[in-house]
Amino acid sequence: MRYLPLSEADRASMLDTIGVKSVDDLFVDVPQSARRSGTVDLPTFAGELEVEAQLNAFAAQNLSPAKAPFFVGAGAYRHHIPATVDHIIQRSEFLTSYTPYQPEIAQGTLQVLFEFQTQVARLTGMPVANASLYDGSTAAGEGVLMAQRITKRNKAVLSGGLHPHYRETIETLAHAVGIETEACPMVVDGEAEVLSHIDAGTACVVVQTPNVFGTATDLTKIAEAAQAAGALLIVVVTEVMSLGLLKSPGEMGADIVAVEGQSIGVPLSFGGPYVGLFAAKEKYLRNMPGRLCGETVDADGERGFVLTLSTREQHIRRDKATSNICTNSGLCALAFSIHMSLLGQEGLKRVAKINYAKAHALKDQLVAAGIEVVTPRFFNEFTVKLPKPAAEVVEALAAKGILGGVPVSRLDADPALANHLIIAATETVTDADMSALVAGLKEVL
Amino acid sequence: MADTPKMNTVGRPSAPDFDIEHTSFKTLLGGRGLLQSEKLIFEWDDYHRTGVDFADVAIDTSDLGDLVRGDTLNLPGLTEPEAVRHYVRLSQKNHAIDLALYPLGSCTMKHNPRLNEKMARVSGLGDIHPLQPVSTVQGALALMDSLAHWLKTLTGMPAVALTPKAGANGELCGLLAIKAAHEAKGQGQRRTVLVPSSAHGTNPATAAFVGYTVREIGQTNDGRVDLEDLKAKIAATGDQLAAIMLTNPNTCGLFERDIVTIAELIHAAGGYFYCDGANFNAIVGRVRPGDLGVDAMHINLHKTFSTPHGGGGPGAGPVVLSEALAAFAPRPWVVSSGQGFTLEEHGEDASKANFGRMCAFHGQMGMYIRALTYMLSHGSDGLKQVAEDAVLNANYIKVALGDVMSVPFPDGPCMHEALFDDSWLEGTGVTTLDFAKAMIDEGFHPMTMYFPLVVHGAMLIEPTETESKAELDRFVAVLRALAEAALDGDVSRFKGAPYLAPAKRLDETRAARQPKLTHS
Numbered sequence: 001m002r003y004l005p006l007s008e009a010d011r012a013s014m015l016d017t018i019g020v021k022s023v024d025d026l027f028v029d030v031p032q033s034a035r036r037s038g039t040v041d042l043p044t045f046a047g048e049l050e051v052e053a054q055l056n057a058f059a060a061q062n063l064s065p066a067k068a069p070f071f072v073g074a075g076a077y078r079h080h081i082p083a084t085v086d087h088i089i090q091r092s093e094f095l096t097s098y099t100p101y102q103p104e105i106a107q108g109t110l111q112v113l114f115e116f117q118t119q120v121a122r123l124t125g126m127p128v129a130n131a132s133l134y135d136g137s138t139a140a141g142e143g144v145l146m147a148q149r150i151t152k153r154n155k156a157v158l159s160g161g162l163h164p165h166y167r168e169t170i171e172t173l174a175h176a177v178g179i180e181t182e183a184c185p186m187v188v189d190g191e192a193e194v195l196s197h198i199d200a201g202t203a204c205v206v207v208q209t210p211n212v213f214g215t216a217t218d219l220t221k222i223a224e225a226a227q228a229a230g231a232l233l234i235v236v237v238t239e240v241m242s243l244g245l246l247k248s249p250g251e252m253g254a255d256i257v258a259v260e261g262q263s264i265g266v267p268l269s270f271g272g273p274y275v276g277l278f279a280a281k282e283k284y285l286r287n288m289p290g291r292l293c294g295e296t297v298d299a300d301g302e303r304g305f306v307l308t309l310s311t312r313e314q315h316i317r318r319d320k321a322t323s324n325i326c327t328n329s330g331l332c333a334l335a336f337s338i339h340m341s342l343l344g345q346e347g348l349k350r351v352a353k354i355n356y357a358k359a360h361a362l363k364d365q366l367v368a369a370g371i372e373v374v375t376p377r378f379f380n381e382f383t384v385k386l387p388k389p390a391a392e393v394v395e396a397l398a399a400k401g402i403l404g405g406v407p408v409s410r411l412d413a414d415p416a417l418a419n420h421l422i423i424a425a426t427e428t429v430t431d432a433d434m435s436a437l438v439a440g441l442k443e444v445l
Numbered sequence: 446m447a448d449t450p451k452m453n454t455v456g457r458p459s460a461p462d463f464d465i466e467h468t469s470f471k472t473l474l475g476g477r478g479l480l481q482s483e484k485l486i487f488e489w490d491d492y493h494r495t496g497v498d499f500a501d502v503a504i505d506t507s508d509l510g511d512l513v514r515g516d517t518l519n520l521p522g523l524t525e526p527e528a529v530r531h532y533v534r535l536s537q538k539n540h541a542i543d544l545a546l547y548p549l550g551s552c553t554m555k556h557n558p559r560l561n562e563k564m565a566r567v568s569g570l571g572d573i574h575p576l577q578p579v580s581t582v583q584g585a586l587a588l589m590d591s592l593a594h595w596l597k598t599l600t601g602m603p604a605v606a607l608t609p610k611a612g613a614n615g616e617l618c619g620l621l622a623i624k625a626a627h628e629a630k631g632q633g634q635r636r637t638v639l640v641p642s643s644a645h646g647t648n649p650a651t652a653a654f655v656g657y658t659v660r661e662i663g664q665t666n667d668g669r670v671d672l673e674d675l676k677a678k679i680a681a682t683g684d685q686l687a688a689i690m691l692t693n694p695n696t697c698g699l700f701e702r703d704i705v706t707i708a709e710l711i712h713a714a715g716g717y718f719y720c721d722g723a724n725f726n727a728i729v730g731r732v733r734p735g736d737l738g739v740d741a742m743h744i745n746l747h748k749t750f751s752t753p754h755g756g757g758g759p760g761a762g763p764v765v766l767s768e769a770l771a772a773f774a775p776r777p778w779v780v781s782s783g784q785g786f787t788l789e790e791h792g793e794d795a796s797k798a799n800f801g802r803m804c805a806f807h808g809q810m811g812m813y814i815r816a817l818t819y820m821l822s823h824g825s826d827g828l829k830q831v832a833e834d835a836v837l838n839a840n841y842i843k844v845a846l847g848d849v850m851s852v853p854f855p856d857g858p859c860m861h862e863a864l865f866d867d868s869w870l871e872g873t874g875v876t877t878l879d880f881a882k883a884m885i886d887e888g889f890h891p892m893t894m895y896f897p898l899v900v901h902g903a904m905l906i907e908p909t910e911t912e913s914k915a916e917l918d919r920f921v922a923v924l925r926a927l928a929e930a931a932l933d934g935d936v937s938r939f940k941g942a943p944y945l946a947p948a949k950r951l952d953e954t955r956a957a958r959q960p961k962l963t964h965s
Contacts (some may be wrong), residue, residue, distance in 0.1 A: 001827045003558055005913035006834050014841045014914060018858075023833045026840055026858040027731065029700035034736040042598050045824035048560050054821055055814070058591075059569030061584030063577065072574040075805055082497060084525055086566070089755075092543030093536035096557050099757035101549070103953075104946035105885055108539035109756040112532075115486055118963040122519050128962050134610035134759070137805035165805035172775070172801035176621060176655045218512050245506075247514050260805075269565070270585050271575030271806025272610070273759030285960060291757065295964075296956035299941075299949035302475070308956040314613070314650035315896070319659045324650035327611040327747065331755025338532060341486050342496030344522015350499040357504050377508050398578045406576045413791060427499070 001045055065268070065403060069433035069440075071362075073381045073424025074212060074406035075136070075163050075238040076271065077263045079351075080428055085265050085338045089331055099291070099327065103306045104298075109330065110305035113293035116337040123243050123340075124257045125250020126279035131291040131307075132333040133325065136238055136260025137166045139276030140206060141173035142289040142323055143234040143256040146280070147204035148179050149287045149322065151232060156204050157197040160184035161211025163238055164411040170206065179203065186414055188213045188374050188383060192222060198229045204256070208236040209246070212411070213374070213422065214381035216246055223253030232256060240264055240277065241426075242379040244352030249279075256280045265339030266332050275332035286312065289323035351427055355380035359425040362434050366423075369438050371445075374420070381424040383408070387445060390421035396444040402436055480947055483534040486521050487964040495522040538947040539756070540890045546912060546920050550862040550893035550905025551645070551696060553726050553748035558822065561752065561815035570814055575806035579788050585810065586786035589779045592817045596744060596763055599828065600725075601735025604771035606764045606778070608808035612723055615743025615762025616651040616690070618775060618803055622741060622766060623688050623717045624655055625773040625800040635687040635715065639678055641670055643697055643897040648690045648721060657687055664899055668697040668854035668864075670707060679714045686714050692721035693737070694728065696897040697854060698839065698862035698905065708738025717741065717770065725749045726909075727836055727861035730829030740767040746809070750816035761812035772798040777807055834910035835861040838917060842906055845921040849928040853900050861909075867902025875931040877902040879939035883930075886945045887923045 006014075011023070020026060027035070046054075065078050072078070089095065093108055100106030100113075113131045120129035133139040144156045156174055158167050158181055167183055174181050180201075184193045194205040205226050210216040223233040235249035237259040249257040259277035266274055280288055286309065294308035314321040343351065359380040363373050366384060375382035386393055390407035397404035408420040425434070475482035506513050523531060540547065547554035565571055573582055593605045606622070609615035620638075627635045638652040642661050649659045660682060663674040670691065679686060689711045693701045701707065708718045720734055720742040726749040728734075734742050746752045746761040754760075766774055776799045777790040788807065792799040823831060836858070843852060843863035851869040867877045881891030881904070893905040908917060930938055943949070 001823065001830060003556060003822070004827070004830055004834055004910055005916075006837070006910075007914075010914040011834075011837060014837055018837075018840045018844050020840075020858070023837060026833075026836045026860075027700075027728075029702045029857065030728075030732050031702070031705045031737070033705060034732050036731065036733070036736075039825035039829050040598055040730060040733070042595060042825040043821070045827040046821055048822070051560060051818055051821045052564065055564040055570070055588075055818055056567060058584040058588040059567045061587065062569040062573050063581035064569045064572055065574060065577075066568055066572060070574075072576055074576055076575055078572075078574065082525070084496070084528055088529065088532045088536075090562060091533070091536045093539040093541045094532075094756055095562075095753045096542040096547075096554075097539045097756050098547070098549060098552055098554060098754040102540070102881075102885065102891055103951045104882070104943050104948045105538070105540040105890065106756075107947050108535040108537065111483070111485070111535050111538075112756075114962075114964070118485075118487060119520060121963045125516060131757070134614065135804055138610065138614070138803075163805065165802060168802035169804055172621070172803065175801070176617070176624075178656055216509065216512050218510075243514070244518070245514060246509070247512050248516065251514075251516055267566075267571050267811075268574050269571050270573050270582065270810035272804070272809040273761070273811050275759075285962070292960070292962055294956040295961040296952045298951045302948065304948045304951045306951045306953050306956045308953065308962075309960060311957070313646075315646035317650070318646050319649035319653035321646070321650040321653070324613040324617060324647050324654050325611075326613045326645075326647050327745075327754075327758040327760040329759045330757030331753070332759055334756065338528065340520065341523050341531070342525065342528050343520075344492065344495045345518035345520040346493055347495035347497040347499060347522055348518065348520065350495075350501050351497070353502050353504050354499060356506070357502050360504070377510075377512065394578055395580060398581050403574070403577055403581065410576060410790070 068401050068403045069436040070403045071405045071423045071425060071437060072403050074422045075165065075260060076268055077239055077424060077426055078268055078428050079241065079263050079426050081265060081339060082342050084342060085335050088338050089335050094334055100307060103304065107304060110293055112334050112337055114295060114305045116333050117293060119337060119340045120277045120279055124259060124279040125248030126257055127282040128285050129279040130288050131293050132329045133276030133278050133290050134329055135272065135274040135276045136258060137169040139258035139278045140166050140236050141170045143258045144170050144174050144179060144204055144206065145177060146256060146287050146289060147232045147234060150284055151203040151230065153201050153203035155180045155182065155201045156206060157194045157202055158183040159191050159194050159207040160187040161191055161213065161215060162206060162208045162236060163212040166236060186412055186417060189215045189376050191217045195222060195225050198226060198231055202231040204232040204234050206234045206236060208238065210239060210242055210379050210381065213383040214378040215375050216377045216379055218247060219252040234258060239379060241352055241355060244348035245356055246379060261336045265335035273329060273332055275329040275336055287322060290325050290328055354427045358427065358429050362425045365434055365438050369442060371441065380426055381422060383420050383422050386419045386421055389418045393421060393444055397440050400440050402440045404437055480537060481534040483531060485964055486523060486531065489521050492521045494524055496525045496528050545888050546916060547890040548892045548906045548908050550907040551723055553907060553909060555751055555909035556911035557751055557753040558819060561818045564818045565811045565814045583785050586779050586788060588817060589813055590781055590786060592813045595820045596765060599729055600742065600765045601733030602765035603768050604766040604774060606766065606774040608775060608803045609743060609762040609764055610804055610809055611758060611760035612743055612745040612762045613647040613651060614803060615764045616647055617654060618764045619719050619741035619743060620651055620655045621800045622770045622773040623719065625798065626770055627687060629798060635685055637682045637685040638687055639689040641691060643695055643899045644690065644692060645696060645721060645723065652690065667856060668699045669701050672703055675707065675710060679710060686716040688717040688719050690719045690721060692723060694724045694860035697864050698859040699854060700860055704737045723748060724861060727832055729832050730825060731832045740770055746812045746816040751819045752812045752815040759809060759812065761809035773800050775799055775801055775803045831910050838908040838910060838912055839863045841917060842908055846924055849925055862905055862907035864900060865904040866900045870931060873931045874936045875939045877904055879942065880931060882942040883927055883939045885943035889920060
């Protein structure tokens with residue numbers, strides 16, 4: 001077995017040192033009723049060659065976005081990732097280390113986390129950020145929990161533009177801790193609706209921009225109104241690339257920001273692992289969930305970094321912790337940070353503009369083809385209303401080898417939205433891809 | 446052709462011709478030989494460079510109005526050579542399993558097979574979108590179904606929820622299923638969880654998360670759950686009892702001998718048995734948690750099934766569930782029919798009982814791929830060998846160090862990790878922390894320290910099955926020598942340690958008192 005270095009001779013010699021006859025003697029504490037003879041009913045070991053063939057067989061049954069005109073978004077986006085990113089994250093020292101519990105021999109990971117936190121803070125326009133959470137949806141849920149800790153209030157209002165998976169994740173987490181949620185009906189353009197739900201018991205309003213339909217909204221007035229009522233504004237961003245072009249949550253007055261960072265550095269990978277970016281106003285620092293990396297000095301007075309404020313965390317506070325999070329999304333945070341460093345502000349602005357240009361060019365072509373676009377202002381994603389159920393259209397397009405978008409019905413059962421299709425166009429989309437989609441839609445509609 | 450010049454060796458010494466007394470001088474740039482000093486990316490002067498080549502296209506943003514970003518992003522860009530060098534320099538300041546033994550007890554730092562990485566990146570797996578039509582991702586769903594089959598078979602459990610994102614997220618999933626099951630029976634008042642004092646911090650944190658009250662149960666002198674105390678706490682909790690959260694093998698590295706009895710007691714009192722599966726690697730392929738009376742158990746794919754720890758994640762924490770809890774599993778889940786696979790994302794079929802959604806999309810697919818690759822590589826026989834070698838290696842460490850370091854629970858074998866306490870250091874002036882830091886100078890990552898809390902100055906060593914006997918012997922020789930140095934009064938070797946690491950001991954108090962979390 002290629003991964004197990006002990007030889008039979010080693011095992012015999014070690015058993016002898018331990019003073020037992022067989023390895024079974026090391027499992028004597030297992031109750032008799034649970035002891036088994038032989039192995040469980042699964043295939044036996046296999047070489048690399050065989051295993052690789054089995055995994056490739058799974059891959060061969062999927063349609064890779066690289067082989068199709070691709071317009072699927074709705075919370076996860078196909079972007080170009082520079083080759084350097086995957087090379088660096090596979091370095092042994094990053095890949096095969098763990099949470100930096102011993103800072104003297106983890107300064108690499110720690111400095112990356114410090115840089116990551118700074119990048120996230122600047123990108124979101126917020127003063128402080130943590131060292132990542134699992135993904136955008138759980139970050140949004142943690143944001144709601146944090147709002148309850150800060151305000152001591154027990155209601156969260158969820159915007160109708162919030163991605164339904166985020167809404168459901170927030171509901172699961174919030175209801176677990178006894179927070180009531182009020183979800184506004186799904187609507188393409190109507191974030192201000194949350195304001196009519198605010199009362200004296202409202203801890204926060206959760207608003208997404210660009211929202212799940214692609215609509216971008218200036219939330220400044222919503223922030224002011226929410227805060228005037230003693231509630232916090234949590235801004236959710238599922239397309240982080242949009243922050244290269246659109247006003248940041250911090251500029252709009254957000255209290256807490258939860259972002260899906262996948263678009264920068266992290267492959268689609270069928271939905272995970274991704275990376276949750278989490279930022280907040282400075283005054284809420286000690287209520288934040290997750291790991292925080294802070295600057296300090298070592299015994300020689302040299303700058304160094306450590307995990308800090310761990311008195312918020314489960315391994316110290318146990319049942320009084322601000323969250324139960326232990327392992328988060330370190331390697332994805334590294335990937336994000338490398339990609340962000342390669343982009344820099346110039347690269348980010350440029351790629352954001354290309355996304356905007358592609359999506360708007362596609363919109364123009366669709367409008368010209370007689371298709372109704374319902375999203376009024378958008379970045380790289382918009383929604384069309386088709387004359388028939390979008391799920392059928394998407395299947396018909398897939399049969400032609402075109403991955404045409406996400407039917408809203410895939411995310412939410414609201415029959416009024418059955419004909420709505422969410423279409424994303426990033427820098428990876430070519431003119432030929434757009435022509436193929438427009439032609440494909442004409443054929444199937 | 447000109448003559449090749451010969452190297453002039455006259456007067457060129459072949460060995461140092463002076464005595465080097467010490468090398469603790471400061472270098473001009475602050476590095477030390479191969480170990481380069483490296484500034485922050487924010488300390489580069491020019492923020493206007495970039496390591497990507499995108500055209501600067503003109504766009505009309507009139508429909509966005511005020512929505513166009515007005516502030517400066519203030520984010521530096523590095524060209525590719527600068528970026529590569531920056532991260533390579535930083536990487537060299539990290540310890541890693543690929544470098545040397547990393548015996549963090551409870552964390553299972555085993556070798557990460559590179560085939561797993563390769564397969565996670567294959568086109569058709571690593572690049573597919575979670576919301577592509579299911580007709581275009583049949584292989585992905587088949588892979589998830591296959592992983593589920595392996596997990597269910599290895600644990601002897603009828604159901605599994607794949608989506609939890611890490612161990613603690615799995616604990617949350619398990620407790621939410623338990624909560625939903627109690628509520629479905631009209632027993633929502635059951636809100637107390639029994640947790641042993643040796644538990645991982647995530648257990649009480651998760652229990653508190655779902656609004657449960659934690660009641661601690663005591664431990665016997667041999668490091669296991671005190672059955673008498675458990676019975677008393679069950680009786681005192683009465684119809685408030687929701688569950689027990691128990692790690693097995695437990696955090697002292699010991700198998701709970703009475704686990705079947707514990708499960709029966711809990712079930713008889715109307716509670717469920719949540720097993721923290723962080724230590725499943727000790728028994729995988731040999732013992733099925735389903736045979737122990739477990740109702741829910743998370744499996745850290747990054748521990749037992751070797752997906753890389755990545756400097757702190759991403760992990761994955763699928764939760765296996767008993768028949769009693771299966772209906773409450775969160776959405777989505779994969780459904781297999783004769784025609785292929787579908788994905789139940791809305792919970793609208795017969796299983797309306799699902800408690801909700803743990804996260805967007807379908808969980809940690811990248812980790813599923815790696816874990817399944819690992820399982821297929823080992824097979825049922827290899828996985829059994831994994832458990833046996835892990836346990837053998839830990840017992841070898843325990844015996845090889847047991848005469849110099851104190852073992853709090855010496856009777857009988859341990860499982861996959863060997864626990865020591867600090868009573869042997871009493872009077873030496875050296876603490877567990879000092880001892881651990883001295884290991885760093887010798888090239889080893891310290892063991893888990895001061896956990897579990899039930900043992901004073903705990904040192905929890907988990908070697909894992911991927912260490913050779915030669916490497917274990919090397920490790921043992923170093924720890925024995927260090928132990929002797931501590932006992933001989935060589936305190937300075939420990940107090941100032943590490944001397945040779947990329948950084949000296951860091952001032953954690955200062956970091957917490959004046960938090961500086963971003964560069965300014």
